[in-house]
Amino acid sequence: MDGLPRTTINVLRVLRVFLEDPATERYGLEVGQAAGLRGGSLYPVFGRLEDAGLLVSHWEDTDPSEAGRPRRRMYRLTTEGVAYARQALAEAQQSLTPSSDRGPRLGRTPGLPVPGGGSA
Amino acid sequence: VTAWLIAVLTALGVLLWGMVKADLEDDKVCRWLARHLICRAASRLPCDERARWREESIQNAFDLPGRLPPLLWALDTYVRAGRWGRMRGAPSRSQVLLARIRAAWQRLRSLPTAQARARTQQLHPASIQSPPASENASTYLIDMCRARISPADLTPLKESATKLAQLLRDVEVVEYRGHGL
Numbered sequence: 001m002d003g004l005p006r007t008t009i010n011v012l013r014v015l016r017v018f019l020e021d022p023a024t025e026r027y028g029l030e031v032g033q034a035a036g037l038r039g040g041s042l043y044p045v046f047g048r049l050e051d052a053g054l055l056v057s058h059w060e061d062t063d064p065s066e067a068g069r070p071r072r073r074m075y076r077l078t079t080e081g082v083a084y085a086r087q088a089l090a091e092a093q094q095s096l097t098p099s100s101d102r103g104p105r106l107g108r109t110p111g112l113p114v115p116g117g118g119s120a
Numbered sequence: 121v122t123a124w125l126i127a128v129l130t131a132l133g134v135l136l137w138g139m140v141k142a143d144l145e146d147d148k149v150c151r152w153l154a155r156h157l158i159c160r161a162a163s164r165l166p167c168d169e170r171a172r173w174r175e176e177s178i179q180n181a182f183d184l185p186g187r188l189p190p191l192l193w194a195l196d197t198y199v200r201a202g203r204w205g206r207m208r209g210a211p212s213r214s215q216v217l218l219a220r221i222r223a224a225w226q227r228l229r230s231l232p233t234a235q236a237r238a239r240t241q242q243l244h245p246a247s248i249q250s251p252p253a254s255e256n257a258s259t260y261l262i263d264m265c266r267a268r269i270s271p272a273d274l275t276p277l278k279e280s281a282t283k284l285a286q287l288l289r290d291v292e293v294v295e296y297r298g299h300g301l
Contacts, residue, residue, distance in 0.1 A: 027180070028176055028177075028179075028180045029180040029183050029184065032180070038192070038193055038196035038197070039177055039180060039181070039193050039194070039196050039197035039200075040161075040196040040197045040198075040199055040200025040201065040204065041196070041200065043173060043176070043177065043197070043204060044200070044203070044204045044207055044208075047169075047204075047207070047208060048207070069179075069183065070175075070178070070179040070182070071179070072179060072183075073172075073175075073176045073179070
């Protein structure tokens with residue numbers, strides 16, 4: 001494992017798609033369409049997650065002439081990947097939700113009473 | 121003049137747009153362009169990863185229905201390929217250009233040295249592969265005779281030349297002996 005990747009929006013989008021059903025193998029276009037990403041953004045994310053050991057991939061084991069299409073590269077989250085994805089998404093969710101004890105961040109001026117009692 | 125220029129440029133633009141539009145309406149052209157863009161994008165990646173990503177990108181692009189979506193997928197891959205390549209450890213275009221310029225400069229700087237080395241090798245007695253003096257003399261004589269005399273009269277001259285060559289060879293042998301060789 002090369003170390004955990006930087007958690008960008010694109011990484012979170014891809015992880016969310018995989019977390020819908022972690023056991024299912026998906027191919028690039030499928031993930032891209034579900035995450036709303038195109039090739040230029042999608043493949044670097046795959047590369048980073050693979051380097052970190054969070055994602056594994058292999059070429060589809062089908063005969064292209066029988067399938068009538070080229071073989072696909074299939075991706076699946078590893079066990080560490082599933083744990084990392086859950087944690088990263090939870091952290092992202094938490095950072096987006098304002099906590100109740102801090103009060104609203106906007107409009108908070110020193111000297112003014114903080115909602116919930118006390119003084120700032 | 122300005123009006124004429126605008127008219128000509130507009131006409132050229134319309135013509136070019138017509139050509140491009142006709143090309144983009146052709147499925148084969150779109151596929152060729154998409155494949156070409158993806159190959160160019162893959163060439164920005166490290167060598168050992170190119171084949172895998174190229175195959176995958178082409179497969180994904182051609183899985184998209186329609187004519188333009190594969191092209192847009194390929195275009196997006198191509199546009200972001202530089203950043204992707206740098207992320208994977210490949211040098212950027214500017215780095216490659218800089219390295220080429222530096223190499224050319226080094227070659228240019230070492231050119232006089234290389235020339236001097238070649239000249240030295242050429243002038244070194246060990247590298248001189250000239251034929252013996254006797255052969256030179258006989259060839260010269262024969263050439264002279266061919267130039268001035270008809271072929272029928274050449275036989276006695278050839279004999280003389282052979283004799284002269286023999287004589288010169290003997291002289292060389294004597295010279296070698298004189299030098300203790």
